[in-house]
Amino acid sequence: MRKHISLILALVIALTLVMGGTAQAAEKFRVAYIAREQADAFAAWLANSVIAEAKKYPNIELSVFNGESNDERQNGMIENAITNKFDVIIVQPNNGEAQRPYVEKVVEAGIIAITTNARIDGIKGSHSVDASPYLQAKVNCDLALTQIPQGAKVVVLNGPPGNFHADERRRAWQIEFFDKRPDVQIVGEQIANWFKDQAMNYMEDWVQSNPQIDAVISMNDNMAAGALEVVQGNAKFDNLLAYGVDGTPEALLLIQSGRMTSTCLQAPYDLAELLMFSAEKLYLGTAAQIDMDIGNPLITKENVEKFIAIFKEAGLL
Secondary structure, three states: OOEEEOHHHHHHHHHHHHHHHHOOOOOOEEEEEEEOOOOOHHHHHHHHHHHHHHOOOOOEEEEEEEOOOOHHHHHHHHHHHHHOOOOEEEEOOOOHHHHHHHHHHHHHOOOEEEEEOOOOOOOOOOEEEEOOHHHHHHHHHHHHHHHOOOOOEEEEEEOOOOOHHHHHHHHHHHHHHHOOOOOOEEEEEEEOOOOHHHHHHHHHHHHHHOOOOOEEEEOOHHHHHHHHHHHOOOHHHOOOEEEEEEOOHHHHHHHHOOOOOEEEEOOHHHHHHHHHHHHHHHHHOOOOOOEEEEOOOEEOOOOHHHHHHHHHHOOOO
């Protein structure tokens, strides 16, 4: 059964670990972290959080690799990590199904395999640390049901097809919002692959071809920020609603200024804490199976100052 772990509980686990096992575990082991794409804002944020968290573990030697949003490159990196006999291989998949057979090779090689952001389900012997993308979208949907006006016209920005988070967030929007609001019309929908610049290109086209756009429904903050950048300063879109996921520093500032409506925090430092916690526990043999989820807090204008204060204290803003 997956555990849904809040920020507070994650911190408690981390403190327990520091007080108990981490300082005592002297044997060094090597961890490969294979990122999806360092040019993507959230993926880079997560990789940097993993690097920072690994420094708290004197027994972890961490190497980080950039998959550059390329399945062939990422799969080659997984094979190289197997060849180089890393003790733990953590994969942030570009496309879960494309990486599945290579993560299976990790398990077959007797190496600890962890998938994260997004997990790859159904690989016997592998482990995962992730969030629920369906719930991440649902908290936005619940808010949008009350905010998006009758007869609204909206645009939708999707992540890469085959990506668990991209697919599940879009599925949640369909079930939790569009199926409940048949009055809302989608006037533009495209795959922007999490990237801000791709979202900007699509938004520029939509603005020219649609006299009315009431909301931007985005599967992540980066794409939402790109769409908002296109209409910045255009009075016609002063009341544009925009929803995202990740809780990036940029998104928090956009929400604070009133330009973005809401996001769901996918805290990379929570993921990083649990990833290093899991890597050590699995390597030392004090855990046999780990599958954990972080929480899904909604951030709006009403509570954004609290999160900005947390980010500032952590040096993220």
